[in-house]
Amino acid sequence: MSERFEIKVKDFDLAETLECGQCFNFKKADDDFYNVTAFGRVLHVGQKEDNLIFDDTTEEEYKSVWEDYFDLAADYGMIKEIIKENSPELSDIIEKNPGIRIMKQDFFETLISFIISQNKQIPQIKQVIGMLSESYGERYKDSFLFPTPESLLAAGEDGIRKCKAGFRAPYITDAVTKYINGEISEKILSGLDTDSAREKLMTIKGVGPKVANCVLLYSLHRIESFPVDVWMKRIMEELYFHKDTDKKVIESFAAEKFGRYSGIAQQYLFIYAKEK
DNA sequence: ACCCAGGGTTGCA
């Protein structure tokens, strides 16, 4: 029958981590559980206090897939202390959301998802991803997996546009094409420093600095990446600049101020901006 | 009828 794997966690909250805007492919189930679609299956995972529960999951699968996926091996207690010490203005928001971690999501799915994300709200992003999955993804129990590159290639620009992708449809087909012909891959990017990897990602149509930084942060775990969207621009201007400021200036300021944990600081800033 | 959304491209100065 079904196995269940449980593990004690600290500095981790499943809901905070899933709902903070880095991940789009999950649904709230019942009683503190979520159905999370990732890496070829739908994971039924829940949290009761400091106990994280993986249904129908072996310890081997946890160790080889989900520990990395939720970044559970890292010491966020230390990281939070460093951020709070250098940026006391973030202490309150960190205390209110002490369980956020930066996930390591599938590269292809993250790339397509954040291409979709441009100029859309989070519920609409999830809607497009849901439609793509239902139309072109494999069925898994009563859900659908994220489509494979081959399936999206077969769907074509028109098939993708039917899923409310709008002007992003040709962007997605360009990303799919470059992925399938091997021009862009997680392996290639892994061998590059972050600036070069960002440049490489931006050779895809529809991938600019913000989308590239999200892929680097949420998939390749380059936690020094600092995506600046409208919310980040707002909160950074309010906290530090007190006037309209170019995104490039905000990026370099963040690199100087937050250093190698910029991406994690960014996540607290993002929810801070949205909570206001 | 407007304005905005986890932006980026294109065209024009």
Place this chain on the structure above:
DNA sequence: TGCAACCATGGG
């Protein structure tokens, strides 16, 4: 180099 119109869609 900088700026703004435009892109497709849905919500407030």
